[in-house]
Amino acid sequence: MPGRYRESPLKKPSRAYIALGLEGSANKLGAGVIKHDVDGSMEVLSNVRHTYITPPGEGFLPRDTAQHHREWALTVIKDAVAKANITMHDLDCICYTKGPGMGAPLQSVALVARTLSLLYEKPLVGVNHCVGHIEMGRQVTGAQNPVVLYVSGGNTQVIAYSRQCYRIFGETLDIAVGNCLDRFARVINLSNDPSPGYNIEQEAKKGKRLVPLPYTTKGMDVSLSGILTSIEAYTSDRRYRPQGEPFEESEDIITPADLCFSLQETVFSMLVEITERAMAHIGSKEVLIVGGVGCNERLQEMMGIMAQERNGLVFATDERFCIDNGIMIAQAGLLSYRMGFHTLLAKSTCTQRFRTDEVHVAWRP
């Protein structure tokens, strides 16, 4: 990596720090406790999550999701604190997702965070959801300075770090890749348990045929809404068989598995391309994949092939950290808290739009 050596502004702490992180920007309600110790180590004490799963063919709407979070918040938080073997009094700060995400669910979690903050007289730390993913990915994988591909149901961004800012190199021009996959899963009525993306991945493994789809990279960015329209149109194609079985032997058919396979191959290739562009631009050899779609092993495989051709490495985490969780909020929150940042109660609102590059990354050189 070009650039002169800069000393990290984050020093080893003089005492252990513990933070609680609360996440609820989409349909996952998570609470996690992290500990930063005097030797510089960062330990996950607990990571508890409950997901709001809708019936097949249905997405999750803000009002019902917020209701789910209100029902589960206290249980999940108590569970996380108990599993971490601490009391609320041991916490240094309470971190919560300030944004981006869905308004009502975010606000439900913020209400609980504020209440706990006043009851236990602990400072609040508002955290950017995207930065949370990045910091947890860095911590778990140990990647030094990777190009980050952040792909989830709500976000699709290619990010690189420079001078205390996570800069967005490329992103989706319309919908997120996870959103595209989830909405297609609804069209073919796949189960949402454990997540629609997981079920698309399993279905795609049975695919035998690659159907033509638009390939819409736009320079450093991607566009996905047109691909969604195209793949949905295939379900009206006369060759499409929803049950996956031909009416007669040796018929030319398209199955749901073929469509899942084609969709994944196309969108993942596009993501690999824009990631490679960013890598070439800044001369990086590492890729870190974060966000729910990062669990997808086919995406990891394709990224790995590209990285290997450039003598690079791909870093990814498992579903505990890929999928939205509370511990990533605790991690990013505690890092900024240790650099002197906190959120005043009157300012502890939530916002649906919160750009990754709006955050001052004070803890990195």
Next chain:
Amino acid sequence: MSESSWHTVTIRVPFANPKHANIAMQVIDVDQELQREAVKRNLAVDGNDLVATFATSTVRLARLTTNGFLENVDLVARTIGEFGEDSERKPVLFR
């Protein structure tokens, strides 16, 4: 439309003590109403009670605002109920 023809709703929520009522007020007051021109909100503490007064330009808004407020105050009240006692039990530090 003059404000004298607006619809008003007053809700009283009792808490265990004024401290808890104050916490609830502070927590809920942070978020602004989504339609600030059409919904006026006032939160206050009277003894052990949180008193919320809403003035809205339409009946529909009165229903939505009241419903939203009650959902939020229920969450805050349950949180205080769950953690309130434990928060009073400050640990004694031995140095």
